[in-house]
Amino acid sequence: DAKTTQPTSMDCAEGRAANLPCNHSTISGNEYVYWYRQIHSQGPQYIIHGLKNNETNEMASLIITEDRKSSTLILPHATLRDTAVYYCIVRVLTGANSKLTFGKGITLSVRP
Amino acid sequence: NAGVTQTPKFQVLKTGQSMTLQCAQDMNHEYMSWYRQDPGMGLRLIHYSVGAGITDQGEVPNGYNVSRSTTEDFPLRLLSAAPSQTSVYFCASWNLGGTEAFFGQGTRLTVV
Numbered sequence: 282d283a284k285t286t287q288p289t290s291m292d293c294a295e296g297r298a299a300n301l302p303c304n305h306s307t308i309s310g311n312e313y314v315y316w317y318r319q320i321h322s323q324g325p326q327y328i329i330h331g332l333k334n335n336e337t338n339e340m341a342s343l344i345i346t347e348d349r350k351s352s353t354l355i356l357p358h359a360t361l362r363d364t365a366v367y368y369c370i371v372r373v374l375t376g377a378n379s380k381l382t383f384g385k386g387i388t389l390s391v392r393p
Numbered sequence: 394n395a396g397v398t399q400t401p402k403f404q405v406l407k408t409g410q411s412m413t414l415q416c417a418q419d420m421n422h423e424y425m426s427w428y429r430q431d432p433g434m435g436l437r438l439i440h441y442s443v444g445a446g447i448t449d450q451g452e453v454p455n456g457y458n459v460s461r462s463t464t465e466d467f468p469l470r471l472l473s474a475a476p477s478q479t480s481v482y483f484c485a486s487w488n489l490g491g492t493e494a495f496f497g498q499g500t501r502l503t504v505v
């Protein structure tokens with residue numbers, strides 16, 4: 282599995298957009314980019330995933346560069362409840378190698 | 394749907410004791426896995442299974458055994474607990490080819 286690189290931490294003001302970067306320069310053609318978050322040491326929660334097109338759902342947007350070597354998770358209007366550790370993961374969808382491998386993630390702190 | 398259920402939520406063991414952490418899912422997912430999370434770290438994969446009767450080792454399998462006799466259950470056994478196994482343990486499940494992994498709420502294990 283390709284490894285990902287994320288900053289250790291960042292913060293943003295409540296109500297502003299939070300842009301969380303991730304580098305995955307060795308990603309393979311069949312690997313997807315996934316984002317999960319973990320709040321207060323609860324079990325991780327799925328946010329969004331994508332292959333090469335930008336994706337949006339009710340939680341966030343995912344922007345993947347054309348060369349697929351990096352991506353950005355965007356929380357459009359961050360709230361205090363978005364304070365969490367965010368994990369960027371690359372994985373294939375099928376087979377025994379479709380396991381999720383977590384790095385240390387990025388700690389997002391949303392300030393009032 | 395209950396999703397992924399882990400029991401117990403908290404456990405204290407003495408060094409050398411054995412115990413089984415339970416994980417059950419009611420979503421008919423093929424893929425199940427166990428992770429441990431130590432303070433300030435991401436989740437590390439212990440063992441995983443791609444279906445009943447099939448298991449394999451993850452990053453940190455030593456000291457743990459698993460079996461998968463049914464689709465629903467994936468117990469994790471500590472054969473002889475050691476203080477180094479003090480951690481929070483998460484179970485996860487998803488469909489092979491599916492997009493979203495579901496996590497349990499964790500088991501907080503302390504070995505004294």
